[in-house]
Amino acid sequence: MRPSDDRAVLEPVANEADLGLVDGLAQLTFAVHGVLARIAAANGLSVVQARLLGILRDRQPTINELAGFLQLDKSSVTGLVDRAEGRGLVRRARSTVDGRSVHVSITDSGRCLLDQATSAFGSEVADLVADLTAAQRDHLSVTSTIIVAADGRRRGTDIFAIEPSQTEP
Amino acid sequence: MRPSDDRAVLEPVANEADLGLVDGLAQLTFAVHGVLARIAAANGLSVVQARLLGILRDRQPTINELAGFLQLDKSSVTGLVDRAEGRGLVRRARSTVDGRSVHVSITDSGRCLLDQATSAFGSEVADLVADLTAAQRDHLSVTSTIIVAADGRRRGTDIFAIEPSQTEP
DNA sequence: TATTGTTATACTCTATAACTATA
DNA sequence: TATAGTTATAGAGTATAACAATA
Numbered sequence: 016m017r018p019s020d021d022r023a024v025l026e027p028v029a030n031e032a033d034l035g036l037v038d039g040l041a042q043l044t045f046a047v048h049g050v051l052a053r054i055a056a057a058n059g060l061s062v063v064q065a066r067l068l069g070i071l072r073d074r075q076p077t078i079n080e081l082a083g084f085l086q087l088d089k090s091s092v093t094g095l096v097d098r099a100e101g102r103g104l105v106r107r108a109r110s111t112v113d114g115r116s117v118h119v120s121i122t123d124s125g126r127c128l129l130d131q132a133t134s135a136f137g138s139e140v141a142d143l144v145a146d147l148t149a150a151q152r153d154h155l156s157v158t159s160t161i162i163v164a165a166d167g168r169r170r171g172t173d174i175f176a177i178e179p180s181q182t183e184p
Numbered sequence: 185m186r187p188s189d190d191r192a193v194l195e196p197v198a199n200e201a202d203l204g205l206v207d208g209l210a211q212l213t214f215a216v217h218g219v220l221a222r223i224a225a226a227n228g229l230s231v232v233q234a235r236l237l238g239i240l241r242d243r244q245p246t247i248n249e250l251a252g253f254l255q256l257d258k259s260s261v262t263g264l265v266d267r268a269e270g271r272g273l274v275r276r277a278r279s280t281v282d283g284r285s286v287h288v289s290i291t292d293s294g295r296c297l298l299d300q301a302t303s304a305f306g307s308e309v310a311d312l313v314a315d316l317t318a319a320q321r322d323h324l325s326v327t328s329t330i331i332v333a334a335d336g337r338r339r340g341t342d343i344f345a346i347e348p349s350q351t352e353p
Numbered sequence: 354t355a356t357t358g359t360t361a362t363a364c365t366c367t368a369t370a371a372c373t374a375t376a
Numbered sequence: 377t378a379t380a381g382t383t384a385t386a387g388a389g390t391a392t393a394a395c396a397a398t399a
Contacts, residue, residue, distance in 0.1 A: 032329075036321055037309045039328030044216040045235070046335040047209050049255055061367095061388065066214070078358060086218055091390050093359060098388075115357040115398045140206045146334045147327055152205055154323045158316055159208030160201075165315045166215040230365065230390095247381060260367050262382055267365075284375045284380040360395070365388100372383070 050143065054135045058128055064104075067095060068129040071105060071121035078117055086170075104128060219312065223304045227297055233273075236264060237298040240274060240290040247286055255339075273297060 034042060048062065055065040063085065070076065070084050078096065082089045096119055099105040104125030110116035121129065144152055203211060217231065224234040232254065239245065239253050247265065251258045265288055268274040273294030279285035290298065313321055 033325055034329045034332065036313065036325040036328075037306050039325045039332065040216050040309055040312075041220070041305070042332040043328040044213050044220065046332055047213040048217060049335075051210070051213065052255075063389070079356090086221075087389090088391055089358065090360080090392080094389070097359095110357095113357080113399075117358070136210070137206050140209055142338070143209075143331055143335060144205065146330050151323070151327050151330075154320070155327050156202055156205040156208045158320050158324050159205075159212040160203045161315050161320075162312055163203065163208065163211040163215055166218075166312060169311070232366070248379090256366090257368055258381065259369080259383080263366075266382095279380095282376075282380080286381070354399095356399075357397085361393085363391090365390075367388080368386090370384085374380085374382100376377100376379075
């Protein structure tokens, strides 16, 4: 086994004792992302499409707001929404207060797909954390929340500061 | 605030108390993935290219083995390695024991880029977990390791069962 | 003038299927 | 025959730059 300071970010290592925070978070991210990708694919979606539907679950944001949520260029969001709309998963509606803006909302068909994917993801996560104790799971839930909140605050796209009703005037 | 059982996977919510394990892990994954994407982009890489370099840090796996690590089709890995090789970040070498196989290794240039990205990621993670207590960070490190190990075991691509020397005969 | 969204373009990433070369 | 890797093809995802419509 290599000493712990010989560990490398972004790569699997041969030390089961502890990956360390940096490698652990990177590997954890790849693992969960892989789960998301498999479930999305099983429902004919990409991870980003699934994430789009999740955001639209109880919001009707504009293209610009979606770009903020997803951290993508607005032109990328246009294409994303184009493809989802072409499959009947979302729809566009011109804003009544600003003729330049478009509000995107989820269709019944899209919501059905989202519910299926959501349910499957819940099951997979349960498997993923099966080796953790209940206390460890609670800890993970709390720390994840803290990190996500801090990250949103730092990026200026604080998800906790945005009520669904704010994006649907 | 909505009750906790009204939370939705894959989407931001307006409840700072606790996202729950499922949403928390999903959001955490998006946050860390976003950090990885930004750092990779700052170094002219995609997340997958950065991950490829990370895997090659102390291994010379075959295309097939890379496909297993990255959970991609081998044809996708061919293209991935093509582009990285075209940029001088990795190189191919025919296996001496099996004329069909190719071993991929990182170049000095690729390692330099990897080191920069690795360092930047470490800093960003430090910022990301700045709001956690030292104990919470330790907990997160341990639980991440457990989850990653279990996931690898379950997928049959247990990273802890693979010593670097095994992929370089 | 500034902002919102789209279009045009180009590249990366990915999978499927068919292929070549080796075992 | 089976396996390792590549190629051809097609589509999704992404960003930059230029554009139209609206504010």
